[in-house]
Amino acid sequence: MSSCQHETLLLDVSPHAAEAGFARPPLAKRKAATTASGRASGSTADHLRLESLFPGPLVLPDDCLAIDPKEPPQSLRSWTNEKLRNPFTQERKTIYIVPAPDVPSRTVFSRTLQSWALPFVLQAPLKEGCDTPKVKYIRNYLDAFYHPLPVRTLPNMARFVPWTEGKSKPSSKEPPQHIGLQMGDNVTRITTRPCPDETYPRQLNLNDMLDAVIEALPDDAYALVMLTEHDLYEDDDDDFCCGRAYGNSRVAVVSSARYHPLLDKPTDIDREHTWPFSHCDAYVRRVCRDAEDAEAADSTTGGGTKRRKLGSPVPDPDTTPTEQPMARVIRAGLGGSGPNHSPTGMWLARMVRTVAHELGHCLCLDHCSYYACVMQGTAGMAEDLRQPPYLCLVCEAKLARAVRDLGEVHQDGVGEGEVLLKRYERLVRFCTLWETVGMFGAYRGWLQERIAMLKEGSPL
Template identity: 45%
Template sequence: MSPNKCKHEQIQLDTSPHALTIPFQRPPHPKRLAAATPSGRVPQSLHPSEQTLAQTFPGPLVLPDDALTLDPKEPPQSLRSWIRSDQRNPLTPDRQTIYVAPFPTISSSLSHLEEQTVPTTTTATTTADRLLKPPQTEDVISYLKAFYHPLPVHPLPTTPSFEPWNKSSKSKSKYIGLKIGNNTVTRIRTRPCPDQVFQGGQLNLDDILDAALEALPGDAYALVMLVGQDLYEDEEDVFCCGRAYGQSRVAVVSCARYCPLLDGDGGGISLNSSEHGWWPAAHCKAFVDSVCGDPGEGGVDREVAKGWPVGAAVDAVVGFEEEEEDMEGVWFARLARTVSHELGHCLCLDHCVYYACVMQSTAGVAEDLRQPPYLCPLGRGDAEVVVRERYLALRRFWYYAWLGRRLEVMDRE
């Protein structure tokens, strides 16, 4: 390992010192325990200590400019309130399938859309970099089958396609069409990319969500559309990676800004330190203290934490830093985390304020990468046997060390 590499000597288990300077108040341990039960109450026999739970599920970091810093009053959602929500769409035998719409094909007359998938930054302009393979739809489907086990996950029967909006459209018209199967073509607004990271411009996210609503199959519980192009939502946005209309059961996610070629080179990722820029390395206490400018509490020695799920994950990432980075794997992992998050909204899961969790809100790509890929105890409304099967299925995709230790802890509980 390079002598300049951080050794992550202490792990941050609680919120950062910065969180104490803003109105954010993480619910205390007893309320977190109660919030994770269907009844809203916890039997005395099931009271794990705060540190025992944090060994697997640390608190949200809440760093400067994070979502909980910008909106510290985001209301918590307990498991009981999720169960009782009248906005939650019921899963039924006739409507339980998650569909994944593949990346749309591109009409030959719209070849400029290919430019919206290739960054124009300095590190992304060499021939070798242009050959970096983006995430594949079939891999996303396999991941979701594990993450949302036992729900069925299938590709949408028809592949979407970008078409000219009308025959008289110029190659770079302000509108293009998105066709899905035999449905009518939906008009998609386009605009130049404000930060010029993608030369071909951007597509409007809301318009694509409208197309997804039109294409939602009758037996679908939810539909997520994958897009390779850069997206925007509002005119004030620089870009947007994804969004869900949760109650309408549709989501759209773009992989464009998650391309590792953008790391440290614009594109919305501004990392204080690239080696701390993703989970679990972001839980290094030295990194948290440096960002906050103030040493705080909530740390534990890494040697002490080796047998814990979070400690095993940090140990694994230290070893990973010594090896050549799998850039295609990193790209896929980033996309998969956001797809599982947006589909969580289709399942009526709100943003989480209790733990570092895949359902945390994020204020940008950098915060996205610091969020863990797992659901915290409040997202585990299923029977323990289902959770175990889910973890076993996920081990082929990510963080074998965290999952292995988590399964060991479950065996002891």
């Protein structure tokens, strides 16, 4: 069980946000951002009640919005007017998942590739207790998350092969600088490098892999995401990258490597304060205070410049007592064995959230700064795990408009509200299968609160 009971919760940005220069869009702009006209409508009281389930982004030290606080938010209206947005059509509406590439068996090459997918903290693959997320579960989650869009798996489509261009035989004395990724009849060269932080033996270049995926996009695909068990990097100065989408090209690649639960301890992940426990007010204040103390120490030793005097007033964040909706979500997350239960389930929860995020970019959804949202940007693993699995009010409106444009929502009298309810109910069923995992148990509680609001006549 968790030792922290999260007695007071944060529903708005942290005290660090103002220091970092981040100003959250005010209530009127948040309301307007959910409308096609770009004008605020509806009751402020109703919207505030909705926002009891949609806290603001935390913006803790070194978070994405603390590093780039001026990133412009994307409203429904600006998303609708985006010229590069790819609309759904009846001929192009399927989301495809490509499982991790196969590796030829019983060869030096296969043993090399398999070793690259094993973190250094493990001496050998685990026999039980922490299984790589299964594609069927990821597909089932996406099928609910992106309902009513069809989600399909493309098995046996990708495989790693030796890259032999320019030489007759790969050397077994040193790690190959390049490998091949075969997708259909095409083989793309993938650059490899040693892992800078030595978490894994070697990494694959993400941009190379995305180039390979683009070539394999089926004609009827709206988007395609390929999974991989290998660690990835994007640029030379990256330590690693968990995933990336080429949104306009409708492709994404997501790695499960950094989400391995057994990496939490060596990377100082605070499991007690991953989502939704990240909204614990005591936790947020502690993180902000620790960062301020570290900055002060750095300044006194000449290592940096303080941006604010110690002891200067910090606005009290909005908090909520334990009878409010987000507190019930917290209790749902604590109800099973808490956030530390089932490494396999935790690994799956982390993976599906990122896959849903990258596919959101294929729908031309930008990073979100209106609310805590699955479409937030992330600057590191700790921030990644603090973010929610749901789409916020603004991003949910974009998905609803995309599906409505497909022409399937208003047929037979089915409206956006009914589609949203169906989507939430399918997610509830999925989360129920994994309810002893902190994120899924809490997500089910969040979904049930949201469903209750919708059935009571709350606006979308």
